[in-house]
Amino acid sequence: MPLNAPQSPSIDPERLLSPAVGSWWPALAGGALVQPGVLLGHIDRLGTRLAVHAGQATGQVRELRPVGPVQYGEVLISLGALAEGVASAGATDAVTKSTEGLVAITAPMAGTVYLAPSPGEPPFAAKDSRVERLGRVALLEVMKTFTPISSTVSGTLERFACVDGDAVSAGDPVAWIRPD
Amino acid sequence: MARTPLDRLGSPIDELMDAATRSANADKMAALDASLEEKLEQVRAGWGQKYLDRVHAKGKLSTWERAELLADPGSEIFPIGSLVNHGVQFSGSRRAAPGAGVLTAFVQVHGRWVIAVANDNTVASGSWWPKTPEKIQRAQEVALKLRLPVVYLVDCSGLFLPEQAASFPGRSGAGHIFKKNAELSANGVPQIAGVFGDCIAGGGYMPLISDRVYMTESAYMVIAGAALIQGAKSLKLTSLDIGGPEVHVGRSGCADVRVPDDASCIRLIREEVERLPSSAADFYRHGAEAMDPALDPGELSAIFPVDHRQTYAPREVIARLVDGSLFHEVMADRGREVIVGVARIQGLWVGLLMNNPQLTEHPDKPGEMRAGGILYRDGIAKLSAFSRACNDDGIPMFWLQDIAGFDIGAEAEAMGLLGYGSSLIYGISTHQTPMFTVLMRKASGAGYYAMAGHPYEPVLQLSTPITRQAVMEGRTLAIAAYNTKLDDNFEIATEDPEERAQIEAGMAQTAARIEADMDPVASASRMDTDEVIPLDALRRWLEVLTLASYQSIGHRRIKNPRIWSLHDLEALLRCR
Structure with missing residues (x-):
C-alpha cells in the first residue's frame, strides 16, 4: 500500500491504535463523535502524511493522544459509548437507524450544511428522489466559503442525516444513498 | 538535473460534476456572456448604419473593415478597451461614444502581432472624446512593454470640442499620445501610420513620429482645418488644398507615400510589417510544439x-x-x-x-x-x-x-x-x-x-x-458604514420601528450601489x-x-530552461 493512502487503526471496539510510527496530529477534539470513515488525524512519517480514518469504529472520543511522536500500536484515541444527546439529531439518527446497504455521503470537513443553493430556492435533492453520481446533495459552509457536497454513487436518497443549517464534523454523514 | 517534469492535470468534465450542475453553471454563464456580447456588438456598430453608409459613400472603409483587412485572413482580432465610456452620456452630445471612438487591438499581420490603433470613423468622424487619449495611450503602453509594432489607422477630426476640458489639458490629455509616440520610437518600436481622412490637429500630429506614413487621396493632415483658417485668416481653401497628399507627400515631406484608396493603403502597411523581423516564438519553444489543452x-x-x-x-x-x-x-x-x-x-x-x-x-x-x-x-x-x-x-x-x-x-x-x-x-x-x-x-x-x-x-x-472588483463586498461595506447603529452581532440595535426601517433601507441602498460598482462592465467603462x-x-x-x-528579441531576459533560478x-x- 502506498504510504500516503488512507489507513485505519487496528480494530478494537474501545481503543484506536496507531497504524504506523511517526508524528501524530489529531483532527478531532475530545468528546467528538466517531463514526465509520471519519478522519481521526494524520501521522507524518519521513515527510509523508498518512491520513488515519476511523474504519468501522463508532463512539465518542473519551481520551485523545496529544500531538507528538507515536509508535506502532500505541493508543491514539479511546472511545466511550455514545452519550445521549451528544451528536446532532441527524447524526444520531444515522447511527441508530440501519445503514445496511446504504452509502453515506459525508462532510469533507467541519462546517454548516445547507441543503439548498440559497434560502428560498428548492433543495438540491429531496428524500426518496433519484441522485446521480456527482449530483449535488448539499453545500458545506466554512468561513463564508461554500464547498459542494456531491454523491459518490447513483441511487435513491434514502434519508438525510442532518437538517438545513446543521453543524457537522469532518466525516459526518450528510445523507444516505441506496445505490442502484 | 535541471529538468521540469510536467504532470497531467484534470479530469473529464463528467467525472467532475453531474449534468445538472454543469448545465446550471453553464446556463448562468451563457446569459452573462450574451449580455456582454450584446454590449460589444453595440461598440462594433459605432453610430450605426447611417454613419457607415456615409463612410462608404466617400469611397472609404469603416474602421472595422480596415482592421479586418489588416489582419491575416482567418485570424482573430483581440480588442482592448472595448467598453471604455460604456453607459456614459456626455453633455455636449446627444449620442454616446461607443468604445471612446477608437479601436485598439492585438492584430496578427504576416504572423507578427501588432497593436492597431484605429479611430472609429462612424463615431463623430473619429474624434477624441474624454478617455479616448487614455485608451490610445494604454494601447501604446502595451506595445512598448512587449516591443510590438504599432499600426495607426488615422481618421480623426480632432478633439470632440464640447468635452475638450476632459481630454485636453491633464497629464493624460491628448498631447500625451505624442509623447508615447516618441517613447516608442526612442525604444526602437516600429510605428507605421496610414492616414485615411480628416486628420485635424491631434489627428495630424499622431502619425508624424511614425517610421512610415501613408496617405490616401482622400486624406489630409492639418494643424487647423479649412473652417478655422477661414475664420482666422479670411481665406477660402479646402482642407485637401491645405494639407492633402499633394502637400505632405509632394512638398512638406510629412508623409512618405501617396496611395489611391483605403485597401491599397492597408496592403502596403501589411507589406511594411512583413519587412520587420519575424516572431522569435518558435526559437523560444526550444524544440517543443504547441499543443491544445487536453x-x-x-x-x-x-x-x-x-x-x-x-x-x-x-x-x-x-x-x-x-x-x-x-x-x-x-x-x-x-x-x-x-x-x-x-x-x-x-x-x-x-x-x-x-x-x-x-x-x-x-x-x-x-x-x-x-x-x-x-x-x-x-x-x-x-x-x-x-x-x-x-x-x-x-x-x-x-x-x-x-x-x-x-x-x-x-x-x-x-x-x-x-x-x-x-x-x-x-x-x-x-x-x-x-x-x-x-x-x-x-x-x-x-x-x-x-x-x-x-x-x-x-x-x-x-x-x-x-x-467583482472591490475593497469589500456590498453587504460588508454596508455593515461598516452603519457600524454605530449595529450591535455586536451586526444586527440593527434600535427598537424604534421607523429608525429601524431607515437603517435597513440605507444599508440595502449602500449594498446595491456597491454591487453595481463591482460590475465588470462598469469597471471597463472607467478603464479600471x-x-x-x-x-x-x-x-x-x-x-x-x-x-x-x-515575439521580439533583445529587449528582455529570456533564459533557457537549463539555467532557470x-x-x-x-x-x-x-x-x-
Missing part, C-alpha cells in the same frame, strides 16, 4: 460557479488553459492557498500564479481548516519567491485572481503579513518580465493589489463576466480593467499574450 477550455463556463461564494477545483481550471493540460507545480506542499507553477502555452513557457478557492489546512494547526481565496503568510511568500524566479528567468507570468483579500486579525499581524505583503508588492512593482493579470472572479482588498492588479501595471488586465472576456475565450487570450511576449529554489525546498 481538456476543452469551453468547459470553464461550467466549472466556475457564478455564485462567488462557491468553490471549484482550481487545477481543473489550469488543465483547461495550458498545453496538453500539463503543469509543473512548484512548492505544492507550502502555502496551499495559492498554486504556482510553470506550463507551456503555444509551446512557450509561462508561469501561473493562482488563488486556491478551496479550504486548506492550517500549516501549524493540523485539522484546522482555513478559507481559500485568502493570502496567508506562506502563500504570500510563495508568490513572492516564485514571481522573483520567473522574473529572473524571463518566464512571462499570468496572475489568475479569485481573491477575497489578505488574512486579517491577531495571527495575521503577529506573523507580519504587512511585511510579507510589502515584499510581494516590491516584487510586482519592479519585475521586468511581462506580467498579465486575469480577474477570474473576486478581486478584493489588498489581495487585488498584491496579485499584480491594475495599479501595479501588468501589461494587461482582463476581467470576466463574473469579476482593460477588457472583459468570456471565460471560454481565456485560453485564446493567453495564447496571444504569450506569443506576443516572445527556479531549479535552485526547488532543489533547496525539496524534502530529503
Whole structure:
C-alpha cells in the first residue's frame, strides 16, 4: 500500500491504535463523535502524511493522544459509548437507524450544511428522489466559503442525516444513498 | 538535473460534476456572456448604419473593415478597451461614444502581432472624446512593454470640442499620445501610420513620429482645418488644398507615400510589417510544439460557479488553459492557498500564479481548516519567491485572481503579513518580465493589489463576466458604514420601528450601489480593467499574450530552461 493512502487503526471496539510510527496530529477534539470513515488525524512519517480514518469504529472520543511522536500500536484515541444527546439529531439518527446497504455521503470537513443553493430556492435533492453520481446533495459552509457536497454513487436518497443549517464534523454523514 | 517534469492535470468534465450542475453553471454563464456580447456588438456598430453608409459613400472603409483587412485572413482580432465610456452620456452630445471612438487591438499581420490603433470613423468622424487619449495611450503602453509594432489607422477630426476640458489639458490629455509616440520610437518600436481622412490637429500630429506614413487621396493632415483658417485668416481653401497628399507627400515631406484608396493603403502597411523581423516564438519553444489543452477550455463556463461564494477545483481550471493540460507545480506542499507553477502555452513557457478557492489546512494547526481565496503568510511568500524566479528567468507570468483579500486579525499581524505583503508588492512593482493579470472572479482588498492588479501595471488586465472588483463586498461595506447603529452581532440595535426601517433601507441602498460598482462592465467603462472576456475565450487570450511576449528579441531576459533560478529554489525546498 502506498504510504500516503488512507489507513485505519487496528480494530478494537474501545481503543484506536496507531497504524504506523511517526508524528501524530489529531483532527478531532475530545468528546467528538466517531463514526465509520471519519478522519481521526494524520501521522507524518519521513515527510509523508498518512491520513488515519476511523474504519468501522463508532463512539465518542473519551481520551485523545496529544500531538507528538507515536509508535506502532500505541493508543491514539479511546472511545466511550455514545452519550445521549451528544451528536446532532441527524447524526444520531444515522447511527441508530440501519445503514445496511446504504452509502453515506459525508462532510469533507467541519462546517454548516445547507441543503439548498440559497434560502428560498428548492433543495438540491429531496428524500426518496433519484441522485446521480456527482449530483449535488448539499453545500458545506466554512468561513463564508461554500464547498459542494456531491454523491459518490447513483441511487435513491434514502434519508438525510442532518437538517438545513446543521453543524457537522469532518466525516459526518450528510445523507444516505441506496445505490442502484 | 535541471529538468521540469510536467504532470497531467484534470479530469473529464463528467467525472467532475453531474449534468445538472454543469448545465446550471453553464446556463448562468451563457446569459452573462450574451449580455456582454450584446454590449460589444453595440461598440462594433459605432453610430450605426447611417454613419457607415456615409463612410462608404466617400469611397472609404469603416474602421472595422480596415482592421479586418489588416489582419491575416482567418485570424482573430483581440480588442482592448472595448467598453471604455460604456453607459456614459456626455453633455455636449446627444449620442454616446461607443468604445471612446477608437479601436485598439492585438492584430496578427504576416504572423507578427501588432497593436492597431484605429479611430472609429462612424463615431463623430473619429474624434477624441474624454478617455479616448487614455485608451490610445494604454494601447501604446502595451506595445512598448512587449516591443510590438504599432499600426495607426488615422481618421480623426480632432478633439470632440464640447468635452475638450476632459481630454485636453491633464497629464493624460491628448498631447500625451505624442509623447508615447516618441517613447516608442526612442525604444526602437516600429510605428507605421496610414492616414485615411480628416486628420485635424491631434489627428495630424499622431502619425508624424511614425517610421512610415501613408496617405490616401482622400486624406489630409492639418494643424487647423479649412473652417478655422477661414475664420482666422479670411481665406477660402479646402482642407485637401491645405494639407492633402499633394502637400505632405509632394512638398512638406510629412508623409512618405501617396496611395489611391483605403485597401491599397492597408496592403502596403501589411507589406511594411512583413519587412520587420519575424516572431522569435518558435526559437523560444526550444524544440517543443504547441499543443491544445487536453481538456476543452469551453468547459470553464461550467466549472466556475457564478455564485462567488462557491468553490471549484482550481487545477481543473489550469488543465483547461495550458498545453496538453500539463503543469509543473512548484512548492505544492507550502502555502496551499495559492498554486504556482510553470506550463507551456503555444509551446512557450509561462508561469501561473493562482488563488486556491478551496479550504486548506492550517500549516501549524493540523485539522484546522482555513478559507481559500485568502493570502496567508506562506502563500504570500510563495508568490513572492516564485514571481522573483520567473522574473529572473524571463518566464512571462499570468496572475489568475479569485481573491477575497489578505488574512486579517491577531495571527495575521503577529506573523507580519504587512511585511510579507510589502515584499510581494516590491516584487510586482519592479519585475521586468511581462506580467498579465486575469480577474477570474473576486478581486478584493489588498489581495487585488498584491496579485499584480491594475495599479501595479501588468501589461494587461482582463476581467470576466463574473469579476467583482472591490475593497469589500456590498453587504460588508454596508455593515461598516452603519457600524454605530449595529450591535455586536451586526444586527440593527434600535427598537424604534421607523429608525429601524431607515437603517435597513440605507444599508440595502449602500449594498446595491456597491454591487453595481463591482460590475465588470462598469469597471471597463472607467478603464479600471482593460477588457472583459468570456471565460471560454481565456485560453485564446493567453495564447496571444504569450506569443506576443516572445515575439521580439533583445529587449528582455529570456533564459533557457537549463539555467532557470527556479531549479535552485526547488532543489533547496525539496524534502530529503
